[in-house]
Amino acid sequence: MLNKLTSSDIAFFQGLLGTNAFLDAENKHKYSHDETEDITILPEIVLKPQSPQEIASILSYCNNHKIAVTPSGARTGLSGGAIPLHGGVALSLEKFNKIISIDENNHQVTVEPGVITQVLQDAVKEKGLFYPPDPASRGSCFIGGNIAENSGGPKAVKYGVTSDYVLNLEVVLATGEIIWTGANVLKNATGYNLTQLIVGSEGTLGIVTKIVLKLIPHPTHNLLMLVPFYNAESACEAVAEIFKAGITPSGLEFMERDALTWTRDFLKDDSIVIGDNHAAHLLIEVDGFNPDVLMDDCTRIMDVLSNFETDEILFAESEAQKDALWRLRRSVGEAVKSNSIYKEEDTVVPRYTLPQLLHHVKRIGEKYGFNSVCYGHAGDGNLHINIIKGDLTDDVWENELPVAIRELFTQVVKLGGTLSGEHGIGLVQKPYMDIAFDEKGLSLMKSIKNVFDPNGILNPGKVI
Amino acid sequence: MLNKLTSSDIAFFQGLLGTNAFLDAENKHKYSHDETEDITILPEIVLKPQSPQEIASILSYCNNHKIAVTPSGARTGLSGGAIPLHGGVALSLEKFNKIISIDENNHQVTVEPGVITQVLQDAVKEKGLFYPPDPASRGSCFIGGNIAENSGGPKAVKYGVTSDYVLNLEVVLATGEIIWTGANVLKNATGYNLTQLIVGSEGTLGIVTKIVLKLIPHPTHNLLMLVPFYNAESACEAVAEIFKAGITPSGLEFMERDALTWTRDFLKDDSIVIGDNHAAHLLIEVDGFNPDVLMDDCTRIMDVLSNFETDEILFAESEAQKDALWRLRRSVGEAVKSNSIYKEEDTVVPRYTLPQLLHHVKRIGEKYGFNSVCYGHAGDGNLHINIIKGDLTDDVWENELPVAIRELFTQVVKLGGTLSGEHGIGLVQKPYMDIAFDEKGLSLMKSIKNVFDPNGILNPGKVI
Numbered sequence: 046m047l048n049k050l051t052s053s054d055i056a057f058f059q060g061l062l063g064t065n066a067f068l069d070a071e072n073k074h075k076y077s078h079d080e081t082e083d084i085t086i087l088p089e090i091v092l093k094p095q096s097p098q099e100i101a102s103i104l105s106y107c108n109n110h111k112i113a114v115t116p117s118g119a120r121t122g123l124s125g126g127a128i129p130l131h132g133g134v135a136l137s138l139e140k141f142n143k144i145i146s147i148d149e150n151n152h153q154v155t156v157e158p159g160v161i162t163q164v165l166q167d168a169v170k171e172k173g174l175f176y177p178p179d180p181a182s183r184g185s186c187f188i189g190g191n192i193a194e195n196s197g198g199p200k201a202v203k204y205g206v207t208s209d210y211v212l213n214l215e216v217v218l219a220t221g222e223i224i225w226t227g228a229n230v231l232k233n234a235t236g237y238n239l240t241q242l243i244v245g246s247e248g249t250l251g252i253v254t255k256i257v258l259k260l261i262p263h264p265t266h267n268l269l270m271l272v273p274f275y276n277a278e279s280a281c282e283a284v285a286e287i288f289k290a291g292i293t294p295s296g297l298e299f300m301e302r303d304a305l306t307w308t309r310d311f312l313k314d315d316s317i318v319i320g321d322n323h324a325a326h327l328l329i330e331v332d333g334f335n336p337d338v339l340m341d342d343c344t345r346i347m348d349v350l351s352n353f354e355t356d357e358i359l360f361a362e363s364e365a366q367k368d369a370l371w372r373l374r375r376s377v378g379e380a381v382k383s384n385s386i387y388k389e390e391d392t393v394v395p396r397y398t399l400p401q402l403l404h405h406v407k408r409i410g411e412k413y414g415f416n417s418v419c420y421g422h423a424g425d426g427n428l429h430i431n432i433i434k435g436d437l438t439d440d441v442w443e444n445e446l447p448v449a450i451r452e453l454f455t456q457v458v459k460l461g462g463t464l465s466g467e468h469g470i471g472l473v474q475k476p477y478m479d480i481a482f483d484e485k486g487l488s489l490m491k492s493i494k495n496v497f498d499p500n501g502i503l504n505p506g507k508v509i
Numbered sequence: 510m511l512n513k514l515t516s517s518d519i520a521f522f523q524g525l526l527g528t529n530a531f532l533d534a535e536n537k538h539k540y541s542h543d544e545t546e547d548i549t550i551l552p553e554i555v556l557k558p559q560s561p562q563e564i565a566s567i568l569s570y571c572n573n574h575k576i577a578v579t580p581s582g583a584r585t586g587l588s589g590g591a592i593p594l595h596g597g598v599a600l601s602l603e604k605f606n607k608i609i610s611i612d613e614n615n616h617q618v619t620v621e622p623g624v625i626t627q628v629l630q631d632a633v634k635e636k637g638l639f640y641p642p643d644p645a646s647r648g649s650c651f652i653g654g655n656i657a658e659n660s661g662g663p664k665a666v667k668y669g670v671t672s673d674y675v676l677n678l679e680v681v682l683a684t685g686e687i688i689w690t691g692a693n694v695l696k697n698a699t700g701y702n703l704t705q706l707i708v709g710s711e712g713t714l715g716i717v718t719k720i721v722l723k724l725i726p727h728p729t730h731n732l733l734m735l736v737p738f739y740n741a742e743s744a745c746e747a748v749a750e751i752f753k754a755g756i757t758p759s760g761l762e763f764m765e766r767d768a769l770t771w772t773r774d775f776l777k778d779d780s781i782v783i784g785d786n787h788a789a790h791l792l793i794e795v796d797g798f799n800p801d802v803l804m805d806d807c808t809r810i811m812d813v814l815s816n817f818e819t820d821e822i823l824f825a826e827s828e829a830q831k832d833a834l835w836r837l838r839r840s841v842g843e844a845v846k847s848n849s850i851y852k853e854e855d856t857v858v859p860r861y862t863l864p865q866l867l868h869h870v871k872r873i874g875e876k877y878g879f880n881s882v883c884y885g886h887a888g889d890g891n892l893h894i895n896i897i898k899g900d901l902t903d904d905v906w907e908n909e910l911p912v913a914i915r916e917l918f919t920q921v922v923k924l925g926g927t928l929s930g931e932h933g934i935g936l937v938q939k940p941y942m943d944i945a946f947d948e949k950g951l952s953l954m955k956s957i958k959n960v961f962d963p964n965g966i967l968n969p970g971k972v973i
Contacts, residue, residue, distance in 0.1 A: 393694045463697055
């Protein structure tokens, strides 16, 4: 139903944007993929508008001419959200790169979507303020992409995910109107929650052009420990026990043996001793404003861990050692990627059921003959499962693996969980949406999509 | 477009529910109003179903026969959400009164909508767990009503509002299907956020029949202080300064002089000394797990307050004194109600702009000749403005006041705020929705309503 670009379409975009409309192979290739596996689909044109009004003109035109528009941030996504499945326009938000204002009086920041998340975090930290959501890609991803995917990261376990910080959004709709979804307030009972409908909608309902975020005081102290376990399921069991003891760590990460050894080799960082009998590690951080309280938290965590069989616990003794440990954790994804073709699932379950989830992953792996490397934000039940292609044939990879993944997601949903905790559905998880939602739920989502985007031009083929 | 009940409709409901279908005057009167001003509209029948399936049958029938259905909780609402504007069915959720399970392993609770909020809070507190949202009516309101209105309360300033705790909802749709909106997980990037679309939708999109809530460890200690100010705007200024000092109180309430004196008289509680020159009070609570940290927080708050002209600060010395202070605060609404006919606005603004908001309230009051009593959750910028009828004529009250309120809300929106922080729009704020949203935003909301409820049977005439 969507149309290929004609020469008059191209002339329109060039007339509107001048040199910010790109037809060259380099740009087309750059916007043909994100960090999702090895999928590449070329757009027909790359547009880099500079104002909401320019985006409104683009969308209005594309809506009238039924041309696909795929919004594109820093292309660090892991579910294929930025891949221009239907060709058409790749709409880059990279020129929306301003922090508009940091409101120290109200602990809020207004920012454009093309600002790199870490740049935003650093800017507000200078004022003593904290924007906690910190995906592994925070050094390169855009805050707009975080909104689109409802990104999480290690801090989510204590501080929540992106959606918990979004107060208000300026959005260009498919039909070219520009709206604000809410107000710049901490609580809001005024009509339907359009803000949270846009967060996590992966660019299928509108293009976000301004973002108002809540900030909190930046914690001044933290402590970090790395705990080796002889048994991976036992490490998962310890996770829920820590919370049951009344402690809320600011990071509680799980890494299976291979996740850590591959990353150590990938980074050529042998500062961490990984024993032959270490099956998994927990990386545990506590943060706050009072060092004594944090020491007390650590003591209580040690008490919990004393009920499990662990090897010697490493306490980070310097900021450099903390950075090195976090660098290891943040690099797991890249390390796995450099090692083999893989598929990443972003499962999330109630955290007490993590040992069961891990058990199912390995059981289903054995049944279908694949290996997996598991790691992730165990504190909020979010396990990244990297399925390794290794020696599997293309036939098995393409035809049997989807059956195995379906079986896995079915177990996840039985445990009270769902398909994605923070990566989104995009392209690659879309075939499994019927496991998470029944027909009526999906039909509601399709109808909502139709309300916002009646011609289906916005990021077509994604989510639903 | 909606139909009055026929004898065959009544026969259907009686056949379906037997003695749980009520036609008597007492029940009709009971379900004709909530706590909103003095509005009373009788339903044609009151139904008290006992299962989601019974609700599905009722909605399916009403959808086919175009009969209005107004969901009804404990009828403590302040925006008229439970008033059966179009007659038809008043659908009481009072028989959905079970706490289904408290999941200590995952810090979650599954509960039916007709459970009283405080009963839920007490039940999870026995397990050391905390459900923070606590509207003033928590001793009588239903958790389902809290979901419908996205209720807040004094703890919201530190712990967030109802929506921050809702993980998953079972909802009966207008067409009789039953869906779950999400999953029982702490983070979710799986499709559109149907859960947060239902929260705060005031019974216009579906009937919530099961609720999965996140819980957190219950704080073990708190400190409470009452601070008298000689100037009300100055009290409002102190609010933002406390946060700017990096402190996050667990309660930060503002009460204008009349709010406190009227409540003291209403409760016949003269334990609080209110000086002749006290213009307003702040009630400030800090909570946590470590008494030393709380003492330190209080010292830092005192440091901030030393920059303002305050009278002697009262520290609550016992649990009884804390209870008495909170009882005063929680009773302000009732006290005002007992004093005069009034209209309550639930304005919310970025907290630093509170002094400006208060200034506008008084300025507009002078212009239109009304008095107001202001109080509320200043920490999150949520000011309840009770406009007092006093000696105003009915003509002024009915014809001039809406003009004044429109002027007030226009200022609120200019300050970055919106119409309602926690009471909802319901019936009484609906005429002002065009101030908070432009035509396109409202038209999106109407279209979403139409997706969920094509015949407009669910709580007709509310919100939009």
